[in-house]
Amino acid sequence: xxxxxxxxxxxxxxxxxxxxxxxxxxxxxxxxxxxxxxxxxxxxxxxxxxxxxxxxxxxxxxxxxxxxxxxxxxxxxxxxxxxxxxxxxxxxxxxxxxxxxxxxxxxxxxxxxxxxxxxxxxxxxxxxxxxxxxxxxxxxxxxxx
Amino acid sequence: xxxxxxxxxxxxxxxxxxxxxxxxxxxxxxxxxxxxxxxxxxxxxxxxxxxxxxxxxxxxxxxxxxxxxxxxxxxxxxxxxxxxxxxxxxxxxxxxxxxxxxxxxxxxxxxxxxxxxxxxxxxxxxxxxxxxxxxxxxxxxxxxxxxxxxxxxxxxxxxxxxxxxxxxxxxxxxxxxxxxxxxxxxxxxxxxxxxxxxxxxxxxxxxxxxxxxxxxxxxxxxxxxxxxxxxxxxxxxxxxxxxxxxxxxxxxxxxxxxxxxxxxxxxxxxxxxxxxxxxxxxxxxxxxxxxxxxxxxxxxxxxxxxxxxxxxxxxxxxxxxxxxxxxxx
Numbered sequence: 090x091x092x093x094x095x096x097x098x099x100x101x102x103x104x105x106x107x108x109x110x111x112x113x114x115x116x117x118x119x120x121x122x123x124x125x126x127x128x129x130x131x132x133x134x135x136x137x138x139x140x141x142x143x144x145x146x147x148x149x150x151x152x153x154x155x156x157x158x159x160x161x162x163x164x165x166x167x168x169x170x171x172x173x174x175x176x177x178x179x180x181x182x183x184x185x186x187x188x189x190x191x192x193x194x195x196x197x198x199x200x201x202x203x204x205x206x207x208x209x210x211x212x213x214x215x216x217x218x219x220x221x222x223x224x225x226x227x228x229x230x231x232x233x234x
Numbered sequence: 235x236x237x238x239x240x241x242x243x244x245x246x247x248x249x250x251x252x253x254x255x256x257x258x259x260x261x262x263x264x265x266x267x268x269x270x271x272x273x274x275x276x277x278x279x280x281x282x283x284x285x286x287x288x289x290x291x292x293x294x295x296x297x298x299x300x301x302x303x304x305x306x307x308x309x310x311x312x313x314x315x316x317x318x319x320x321x322x323x324x325x326x327x328x329x330x331x332x333x334x335x336x337x338x339x340x341x342x343x344x345x346x347x348x349x350x351x352x353x354x355x356x357x358x359x360x361x362x363x364x365x366x367x368x369x370x371x372x373x374x375x376x377x378x379x380x381x382x383x384x385x386x387x388x389x390x391x392x393x394x395x396x397x398x399x400x401x402x403x404x405x406x407x408x409x410x411x412x413x414x415x416x417x418x419x420x421x422x423x424x425x426x427x428x429x430x431x432x433x434x435x436x437x438x439x440x441x442x443x444x445x446x447x448x449x450x451x452x453x454x455x456x457x458x459x460x461x462x463x464x465x466x467x468x469x470x471x472x473x474x475x476x477x478x479x480x481x482x483x484x485x486x487x488x489x490x491x492x493x494x495x496x497x498x499x500x501x502x503x504x505x506x507x508x509x510x511x512x513x514x515x516x517x518x519x520x521x522x523x524x525x526x527x528x529x530x531x532x533x534x535x536x537x538x539x540x541x542x543x544x545x546x547x548x549x550x551x552x553x554x555x556x557x558x559x560x561x562x563x
Contacts, residue, residue, distance in 0.1 A: 090434070090477050097468035099422065099430040102468045104386040111383070153395070165383030173383045189379035193372055196277045209381065 111173050126152060126179075149180055155223025156184030161192065186210035235414040236346075236446035239352045243405040244344075244398050246557070247515035248293040250285055250392025252367065254500075263293065263516035264394075269360065271368055271393060282311065282318045282395075284375040287325050289395035290362055298401050298528045304328045305356035308346055310339035311364045311507060311559040314371060314389075318364050328360065335467050336536030337432075337461050338415070339363045340396065340511040344532075347400040347414040348557070362397035365506030368373040369397045374425075374541060389505035392492060394397050396511035404562070406523050411558040413443035417538065419551040425537075425544045427550075428505060429466015430490075432535035436462065440533055441478045443556045449484050453525040458518065460510040460534035460554070461489040463502030488513035510534045514559075522561040530559045 090098075126148050133144035156176075159165035165185055169176045176182055187207060194206035208215065249264045256267035268285070275281040286309070295514070296303065307328040309319035316332045317532065323330035335342040343361035350356040368378045368392040376382060418435040427430075434460050451457060462470055467487040474480045488510045489503030514532055521527045539550040 090473070095420050095473070096422075098472055099427070099469055102465045103427065103430070104465060104473070106385055155247065158377055163379065166379050169381030170383060186380060186382075189377040189381075192379050193377035194244060210376065 115174035115178070118172040119178060120175075122152075122175065122179050122181065152180050153184040156181035157188040160188040162184050183211055183214055186214075199212060235376060236411060236443060237349060237352070237413075238411040238447070239409055241347050241402045242348045242351045242409040243401060243562075244407040244519070245401050245405045245491050246293060246297050247396065247398040247433045247511075247519060248289050248296060248454060248528035249512050250292075250395045251417060251512060253396050253500065254367070254390075255392055255394055255420075255492055255504075258498065260492055260513060260517045262463060263520060264512065265516075268393075277311065278366055278368040278372065279317065281485040282313070282364055282369050283321045285359070285366070285393075286318050286322045286364040286395045286397075287364060289320065289364070289397050290326060290360060290363075292472055293360060293397045299358065299399075299559055301326055301328050301350050304358050304360055306331055306347075306350070307358045307362065308333060308343040308359060309362045309364075309397075310334050310343065310540075312370050317445045318366075318369075319362070322362075327522070335534075335555065336551055337339045337365075337505055337507050337509060338534035338536035338540055338555050339439055339507040340477065340514075341412075341460075341532055341534040341557045342414075343411065344398070345401065345414055345555055348412055351402050357387040358399060358401045360397055361398055362395065363511055364395035365391055365393065365508040367391045367393045367506075370506060371538055372526040375498045376393050384501060385426050386501055387424075387429065387463070388396075389428055389489065389503055390493070390500035390513060392461075392504045392509040394512045394517050396407040396508055400450070400517060406563045407561055408560045409557060410560045411443070413446065414554040415437055415439040415442075415554040415556070417551045417553045419549050421473070421549050423544075423547060423549050425539055425550060427465075428537045429463040429502060430469055431539075431550045432460075432552040432554065433470040434477075435554040436460075436533055436535045437477060438468055438553060439556045440474070440482075440531070441480065443531065443533075444480075444531075444560070447558070451480060452486065454484060454529050454558075456518070456533045457482060457485045457531045457533060458510065458514065459485065459487045460536070461503065461505040462487045462535060463489045463505070464495060465502050465515045491517070507534075522559065523563075524563055525561065527560055528561050528563075532559060 194202040311318040
């Protein structure tokens, strides 16, 4: 059978993913997480008497801690399976990716296991985050000055 | 290559299952099951080695034979450098043939053993395989604790180990023929959709076996494929019809049998080298011994990709090996 014809046969039997439903769940959960973040920013700036710029750093650290902690307790993956991009796209997804890799390779040693593999999933986020920050920073200087 | 055998039998088998498989519909047919995925070890790789070692030791106990009476151990698994099998062999001290045919390793092992026994070069051979859900997730996919969503067509690797003693001593289960499969590349790149990757290889092996042994699908009580999953099974049926003009009415797939695929969270079904032997040695042989099935074609299927080949965007080749079991009642 030709490969194109076989691909058609495969497509006929391949189940469709619920893209709309997944997007809706992601939108709602992600939005809710945004609200939580905003509340945290307000609380930190109100009670610690710090500007909201500093408070948002506190908020990010808090969310990363929660993401890592729940991953380490072993049930964050089930939450992610349900909420999908609602928890993966925000900073919690980054924390989850890093922590799950760290847990996985911890037993292969601190240097050869944990150190070498912790950023297996999240490494790309860091690398291309730095690269794009550099590019956009450069653009900003060139365009706005 | 198709071979027929006169004096090759499966004498005894041992199956060990993980917790998920034990909760499945065939749970009561396994000889032993573990309650967690570590089995008292500190890492999953060590757990898989322990499970396979335990499986072969239980078989030696059951058949009341010493290690030195076994001429060869033919064993394979999914891990790099076949470490589960090789480390097990190191503990047992039986001459070792390590094989890799991904999820079709079980039938490849039986074929090699049958040829050796039939030609008289060996008397007693143990064929074994193992797979572990967490070790394969770690090696082929993503960290186990990472919860990124998977598509419905993905499969769930079976945790289990199975071993069988093959010899020329008469028993209720006879191996009558086998077909060594060719590697088929159907042009699929999607490593999640292993059913689609492997269906053409299974079809080719089934067709070759039927032609070479001059049989029809209806001559078998059951044609049991390895781990195509619920979608791959439908693809195979359609593909058989279109490519070879053959209806497979008595086809079943062990990926759909080992789990309750509607209620257990296993996507399209089970996969892994342990999938088809757990179903066959645990459940099918039991039915054959009770006379409910007489002739079964066991067609294990394997997807031959690695993480590197997938990242390099290569199409995935697959292989399938068939072995025909008959009840001698």
